[in-house]
Amino acid sequence: MAGEPQADCLFCKIVAGEVPATVVRQTETTVAFRDINPQAPTHVLVIPKAHYPNAAALAAAEPRLAADLLREAGEVAAQEKVDAYRTVLNTGSGAGQTVFHVHAHVLAGRGLEWPPG
Ligand code: AMP
Ligand code: ZN
Numbered sequence: 001m002a003g004e005p006q007a008d009c010l011f012c013k014i015v016a017g018e019v020p021a022t023v024v025r026q027t028e029t030t031v032a033f034r035d036i037n038p039q040a041p042t043h044v045l046v047i048p049k050a051h052y053p054n055a056a057a058l059a060a061a062e063p064r065l066a067a068d069l070l071r072e073a074g075e076v077a078a079q080e081k082v083d084a085y086r087t088v089l090n091t092g093s094g095a096g097q098t099v100f101h102v103h104a105h106v107l108a109g110r111g112l113e114w115p116p117g
Contacts, residue, residue, distance in 0.1 A: 003050035011101035041109030042080045046072045053100045055089040082108035
């Protein structure tokens, strides 16, 4: 069923507490934790607790949960005391997606080039 935990999903395991993570925020519907391979001084991943493979699938199935994710990206930035940040949602391996449980990267604390690579 859509949104149900997937046995082979790393981020579902983080939600379940089966894989450790440095959690910085948590809500009823989301978890935010530090990226294990940070690409900026602030690099936090925000995920819904429910499993959806990417942002479009999440928004199609549960638009309010998609909004929770984006709001939490802002809350992470506020908590990290950064006023400028980039939110990245990779979709597909060709775009660099390696974990197929939707996650918003929140990147901040260094110059962020535009356009991004
Ligand atoms: P993406 O490449 O957009 O799918 O992003 C996946 C991100 O998850 C990468 O930036 C990884 O560094 C990060 N990552 C992988 N395993 C872990 C983990 N156990 N804890 C925290 N972040 C992780
Ligand atoms: Zn998952």
